[in-house]
Amino acid sequence: MKDFFQSNLACIAITNPNLAYKLQNLKPNNRYEVFMSEDIANYNIYDKQEQVSLFATQPLQESMKRFEELKGYAYYPYLYFYGFGNGVLYKLLLSSEVLKRLVVFEPELEMLFIALHFIDFSQEILDKKLVIICSQNLSYQEVANLFDEDKRSKLYAKTYMLEIFNAYYERYSQKFFELNHYFIKAIEHAVVSVGNDAHDAIVGIDHHIQNLPQALNSPTLVELITQLKGRDTAIIVATGPSLYKQLPLLKEIAPYATLFCIDASFPILYQHGIKPDVVLSLERVEATAKFYEETPKEAFEGVVFALTSIVHPRLKKAVEDKGGLIQYSFRPFGYTTYFGIDSYGYLGIGMSAANMAYEMVVHSRFKRCIIIGQDLAFGEDGSSHSKGAIYGSDEIKPRENKVYVTKYGGGGEVESTQVWKMFLNFYERDIANTPYPLEVINSTEGGARIEGSKEVSFKEAIASIPREIKAPIILTFPRVEEVEENMELVSKRCQTWLKEGKSKQKKIEKVFLKVAEFCDELEKLNEANELEKIDYKKMDKLYKEIDKIKDFFKDPIFGATFIDALQSYIFHQEMDIAKVLVKNTQDEMQRRAKQIELIFLHKYWLFSLAGGMDSVLEVVKKATKTWKKVKKS
Structure with a gap:
């Protein structure tokens, strides 16, 4: 049987050195015993202190059942769990291409130590697709940092749910509720700090x-x-x-x-x-x-x-x-x-x-x-x-x-x-x-x-401050040549801002008009009770055009020049879009209904995006006109 502990530990040392140090120095076989079977995915862990097993019956069977129960999260890019257990459930969940990050809190370091021996999570840990946090002495700030480290996770704030691994972890209910409180506080701060003005x-x-x-x-x-x-x-x-x-x-x-x-x-x-x-x-x-x-x-x-x-x-x-x-x-x-x-x-x-x-x-x-x-x-x-x-x-x-x-x-x-x-x-x-x-x-x-x-x-x-008179703060001003060089740089960057921004704004407006027209068609078909006449090929084509607009956000210049202003326009809309995106559709009818809901949401999103960009571009144009030429000495 292969031992994956060292490879897992090496990756944890890169992403979470403090946790790696604790795991490296842990004395094993203290609270838990491991019971193996022929199938590595079917091993159980016995808690000697509580005199209870992690799984009440067959571990693999219970893991598969829990995996099926979680199928409703199939389209969730961000998942949060309490309890690492034997890790099998998470290996199953991590196979999803939709999943961007899985965060797991484990209250017992020894439990985590055991699980990391039997399953290879090294690549998922290195890619930060799996984030493991030991919740002993957990602070609010560790939870809040999750939303700072991955900015997109804020967009899915309305889809947050803290799931428990299985019934064994119900004995930690007080810690579970405390952690959930930290999440609510962190999400509130993350959303409020974006602003709505x-x-x-x-x-x-x-x-x-x-x-x-x-x-x-x-x-x-x-x-x-x-x-x-x-x-x-x-x-x-x-x-x-x-x-x-x-x-x-x-x-x-x-x-x-x-x-x-x-x-x-x-x-x-x-x-x-x-x-x-x-x-x-x-x-x-x-x-x-x-x-x-x-x-x-x-x-x-x-x-x-x-x-x-x-x-x-x-x-x-x-x-x-x-x-x-x-x-x-x-x-x-x-x-x-x-x-x-x-x-x-x-x-x-x-x-x-x-x-x-x-x-x-x-x-x-x-x-x-x-x-x-x-x-x-x-x-x-x-x-x-x-x-x-x-x-x-x-x-x-x-x-x-x-x-x-x-x-x-x-x-x-x-x-x-x-x-x-x-x-x-x-x-x-x-x-x-x-x-x-x-x-x-x-x-x-x-x-x-x-x-x-x-x-x-x-x-x-x-009382402990040394009684020595502090020195005054003497500052040196930049040379005239440096100032002129910097002003020339900012002038060119403003011109690029205006040129690139105007080009992208026109493309957004063009897609918006197409989406608005299609939404009008949908409303007319709905009023006439003729929804079977919806042109799904046209809708799919529009989705591709919307995706191209979303690619703008990958452009460093666009991100730098517009995101701070636009996020107040579109952040709350994107949270509503995220709620629809994660809906689990069971058949073609549900999938199409989801697409229709999303197309209407993106109509207003495109409108807000174009309007916000227009406001920014006008401000940049007017503000640069207030500059006075820097005199050469």
């Missing part, structure tokens, strides 16, 4: 292109990160209700720690005689300009204003008018990476300036990061922001549809909002994915718990 994305493109001349004249993000390297402690200052009580201690420690302040906290710090080192703004909304407009000019001296390229022109002007030193960076969107000027990117994968500050801290390799004012929840008095906030401490009101999160210190929950909860999720994800041992301390002393951080009082947290 295409206008915001298009405004971001508009601002980014308008701001490119100023951005490329500013010091690079690489330059700022380089100047921040080698520092000991960063303090991220947010604007939650708890900030006010921390200000005296913050003023005391400000000369020694590097202060990263979000835009809304900037005026509050000035009011209390505290000068931050870096002030961050990442959003496109005009209202954020007020934080700078209402802060006196002297507050801007010696401060670096780290702005993303999508900020509103009014905000940019407010900082420029006060003489502030601006350092621009690009957020990690397709349309920013498209220009290929990587020295200015990429920060702001999270949704708030505080998330962006944490990313900057990590890139700068600080030893310690202390967070204050990051409540992400309403205060006990119902306040949403600190005293002294420009828009008032009650800027955001509690809503009827209340959202709750775990409170700082544990032992209960606090009221939050959907947006704050999303910021919290990004924070927790970033902390979990930090690539080096950064000490993250949450000294907010109020609001929400941030998983992955230590909860320590601000007084205790700052």
Whole structure:
């Protein structure tokens, strides 16, 4: 009998080194015994602790029966299971060409150790078609990462179902429900983070292109990160209700720690005689300009204003008018990476300036990061922001549809909002994915718990900061020749964007008109009760044309220049399309009914796609006209 363990382990070591390490060091024959038969696929596993077998009768017979029960998932590209069992069921499921990824959670490492000896999963593991996760000490972030690693899996969020291997795993019901809760939370975050407002994305493109001349004249993000390297402690200052009580201690420690302040906290710090080192703004909304407009000019001296390229022109002007030193960076969107000027990117994968500050801290390799004012929840008095906030401490009101999160210190929950909860999720994800041992301390002393951080009082947290006066941040600006070269590059890329985009838009509109006409024919046949006259050959031909349009998404230029804006138009439609795509059709009539349903869904999808592209192209054309020629020195 061939032993497949080493080949399986070698592939797991590539895709999941931590799991490979655990399996390599496992002491076998502890809890389970293996009972073989002449057929390798018919082996059973006995649990000595629970005194029960994995299979109650014949293993292969039960596996085949379970496989038949799961035939309803024949068209599902993404499947999720609890319990690895003896692995036979999954070898059967993995034979499907439709299946893109099968994720299996196993609570007992020894069970997995056994199964990997008897069946060869090496190629499926290497291709990431099979993802195995040991669910001992499983965190929410490991589940959330599944949707980050495979972006298309988000489209099938509405088809999610966590299946159990067999009755043996019912003893883990509590862990099963906890895992299911993680999935629901992760799916909610994945869907919400895509957004449902295409206008915001298009405004971001508009601002980014308008701001490119100023951005490329500013010091690079690489330059700022380089100047921040080698520092000991960063303090991220947010604007939650708890900030006010921390200000005296913050003023005391400000000369020694590097202060990263979000835009809304900037005026509050000035009011209390505290000068931050870096002030961050990442959003496109005009209202954020007020934080700078209402802060006196002297507050801007010696401060670096780290702005993303999508900020509103009014905000940019407010900082420029006060003489502030601006350092621009690009957020990690397709349309920013498209220009290929990587020295200015990429920060702001999270949704708030505080998330962006944490990313900057990590890139700068600080030893310690202390967070204050990051409540992400309403205060006990119902306040949403600190005293002294420009828009008032009650800027955001509690809503009827209340959202709750775990409170700082544990032992209960606090009221939050959907947006704050999303910021919290990004924070927790970033902390979990930090690539080096950064000490993250949450000294907010109020609001929400941030998983992955230590909860320590601000007084205790700052006690260990070395009392050495920090060096000022001195940034070098790019040479004129570099600026001109980069501007020439972005100008050419914008021309390509417009040319390629217009060509593809016309093709989409042409297919849309054909599909719309065919849908009208179907509706007329339905009204006349003459559905037998449907021209299925014509419908099949239209499907091929739709598939050619979908091939656009494989084009790197199309993906970079349009996806960020278009996803808000089409993402929710594609989730509805996915629900229909996975329907299991038993006969020709059902298959045709499914095709008709899909053709109607794609009619609106094509319309939205063409319309969204038109909006993007108009914005790009107008934004490039705002550029002033860069003068040669």
